Amino acid sequence: MHRVLNTIVYILLLLSIAPIAEAKDFVIVIDPGHGGKDAGALGMRTNEKSINLNVALKLKRMLERDMDDVKVLMTRDSDRFIPLQKRADFANRKHADIFISIHANSISSKSPAHRRINGAAVYTLGLDRSDTNLSVAMRENEVMKLESDYSTTYEGFDPSSTESYIAFEMMQHKNMD
Ligand SMILES: [Zn+2]
Known part of the structure; x- marks a missing residue:
């Protein structure tokens, strides 16, 4: 979990240099993936939507504690379903400088790599x-x-x-x- 957060914060720091130079608030929209009727990936004891929300809330607290020139907004701060388009609309309406969608991956318990897999993956916009x-x-x-x-x-x-x-x-x- 810590590695995920460290990676994300590191990227934010890189991307925040230019807007701060213009002395305007840097708007960060954090998007906890899934929610409500969409549980995301399922684990034995938990599900992705809950992990995403908790990581997102923790990231928001860290950013607000450590960076006083950023405004941090969330697409959801409770367990509810939000369509993908609504998440993007929210970020555009708030003039977000960066949009971070947080997800947790899963691997089948039948996979031989099941017990060895760990770590974080970061994807930037663009396929x-x-x-x-x-x-x-x-x-x-x-x-x-x-x-x-x-x-x-x-x-x-x-x-x-x-x-x-x-x-x-x-x-x-x-x-x-
Ligand atoms: Zn997901």
């Missing part, structure tokens, strides 16, 4: 060509299907189709700049 990145994005975005009107909201984006991600990546370049 590179690696199959791992793509499969993580596809798995996480399956949550769209829990929304009754997902094909309207996401304008035909199909979370299980590779072609959708190719089109999506092209659209993303505009926002990444």
